[in-house]
Amino acid sequence: MEKLVAVLLLVSAVGAHAASFPFILNYVLLIDCGLTGKTTEHYNNQIWFPDSFFIDPGKTKQITSSPNVPQIMTTLRYFPHGEHMNCYRLQLSNTQKYIFRAGFYYGNYDGKSQPPVFDLFLGGQLWETVNSSASTEGPVFHELVYAPKNDNISVCLMGRKESGGTPFISSLEATYLNEDETHNHTVYGMMRNGTAYHLVARLNFGGHDEVVEPWSGLADLCEERLNRYWTPQPMPGHKNLSFDATACSGSAYENRPPNSVINTAISPANASQSIYVPVNFPTTTPQSAYIVLYFYQNRIVDGPPENQSGTRNMDVYIDGVMRRNVKLEGLISGDVVTLYPVLVQGTVNVTISPANGTVLPPLLNGMEVYYATELAEEASSSNGVFKISCSVIVVWVCQLIVSVFLGF
Known part of the structure; x- marks a missing residue:
């Protein structure tokens, strides 16, 4: 009974501070794109969230696992309507520097043996042109460090007219570079905001x-x-x-x-x-x-x-x-x-x-x-940019805390 009371108190406390989600643990948001259902996934002792919390468009696909491919890269979300902007909306708890990383593993998911080329956007501006055939043995990753001007930001995919390929994505990560985690030493101190x-x-x-x-x-x-x-x-x-x-x-x-x-x-x-x-x-x-x-x-x-x-x-x-x-x-x-x-x-x-x-x-x-x-970043908007609800957060935290307590 004492353990149950402690669990309920902790869940209540987390629910009250749900606005700071998802940077509750280690200031990291990890999204497994194409993961079905509403349950989280554990990989490398980290908690990954299904991307259905953050985006509506697109379809999901499972890929046969390979020794060179991490577990989180064996699912993906692809966008048949590639001529449109297909966007993940991320709410950030602080407008400081973040590491943004996007991962792509084609794995011949569509049976066409034609890895597509498409555009990746951050905050409405071109981040990278993704060539998914750049690595034949494993995933392709694109990473940057950026300090958003607003408390929410979009990561979008869009096809290129000249290539005609269907855009897809396998993973998406955002890591807050917290100065406190480095004993008050600077973290990329010469990197300017807006760049x-x-x-x-x-x-x-x-x-x-x-x-x-x-x-x-x-x-x-x-x-x-x-x-x-x-x-x-x-x-x-x-x-x-x-x-x-x-x-x-x-x-x-x-x-x-x-x-x-x-x-x-x-x-x-x-x-x-x-x-x-x-x-x-x-x-x-x-x-x-x-x-x-x-x-x-x-x-x-x-x-x-x-x-x-x-x-x-x-x-x-x-x-x-x-x-x-x-x-x-x-x-x-x-x-x-x-x-x-x-x-x-x-x-x-x-x-x-x-x-x-x-x-x-x-x-x-x-x-x-x-x-x-x-980057000339898109304007801030709090309407409809963050799908995940407080109830989902509470359910996830409850599952996590119960599993920890039952292990004692």
């Missing part, structure tokens, strides 16, 4: 071949907390370094890089060599880039003790132009370098070179690269 920053690459150097995925559950508070995915980047001819896993190494730095990223790095064979990383932008037209470089050193696991606490003095170059000097001194030392705006065109070369006075060779732990576009 969309499209992800080009988010790389983990020196790590294993596995993608560093978002933090889930309570397993490790030092891992990815901002719902980002870090792709491993092999660098032939470089040493792979692994450092002692000091508790939450990355939490002291801007953007809170996870332990799995900050505790690995690449380095050339000797102190006189440089690190070269080419970055391919999607178009050859001049663009404004936002580049973040992560540097960190600690005691090297299974490494020789000599010179481990020496100085790494490094110069950062973009296309041959020196942009910043980075100096790591002592056994435990780190820095995050943000370069913005950087005018780029086509392929850009990032170079980390030894500077005067260095003892140890240069290193690089992680890198994020974005390009910037301006």
Whole structure:
């Protein structure tokens, strides 16, 4: 009886604050597009919502699962009337920076073997032209960081006349970049409101071949907390370094890089060599880039003790132009370098070179690269933009809390 009373009190409290939904848990909204019914789904210890709460048009389809395809990508919503704007309406609890990510897995759901090309919009402005055949083995993702001007925003899909394909979507995510989650350190502090920053690459150097995925559950508070995915980047001819896993190494730095990223790095064979990383932008037209470089050193696991606490003095170059000097001194030392705006065109070369006075060779732990576009966002409207009701929230929370209490 005491447990039941506690459950009812908690449900009542959540219902009273339902306006802040869906960012109750970890400030993340996760939508599994095409998931049938009104029940939530659990994947990777996260709660995903069916997209029927957020959109009316379209039809749903189930795809045969594959080892390379996550569970949430095996359903999709497609829009036979692709000539119209088909929109998801999201109500946000704060007009600060968010990571928006949309996923697409064709999986030959229509039996035509013709992956379509169509347009994706955010806030009434073109976000990306989606080429669903860009990845033959797995999903295609498009991601950007943006601070909406209003408390609601639309994510829409529309066909292209020249291609005639039917638009579809498999997943949709919005993550609030809460400053409190990063111990009051800045989160992409140079990103301006009103500008969309499209992800080009988010790389983990020196790590294993596995993608560093978002933090889930309570397993490790030092891992990815901002719902980002870090792709491993092999660098032939470089040493792979692994450092002692000091508790939450990355939490002291801007953007809170996870332990799995900050505790690995690449380095050339000797102190006189440089690190070269080419970055391919999607178009050859001049663009404004936002580049973040992560540097960190600690005691090297299974490494020789000599010179481990020496100085790494490094110069950062973009296309041959020196942009910043980075100096790591002592056994435990780190820095995050943000370069913005950087005018780029086509392929850009990032170079980390030894500077005067260095003892140890240069290193690089992680890198994020974005390009910037301006959005003239649609006007705010509170009428009919958010379908999910308070009763649905209460039912979901009740299910969650009851399952937790019954497990005690």
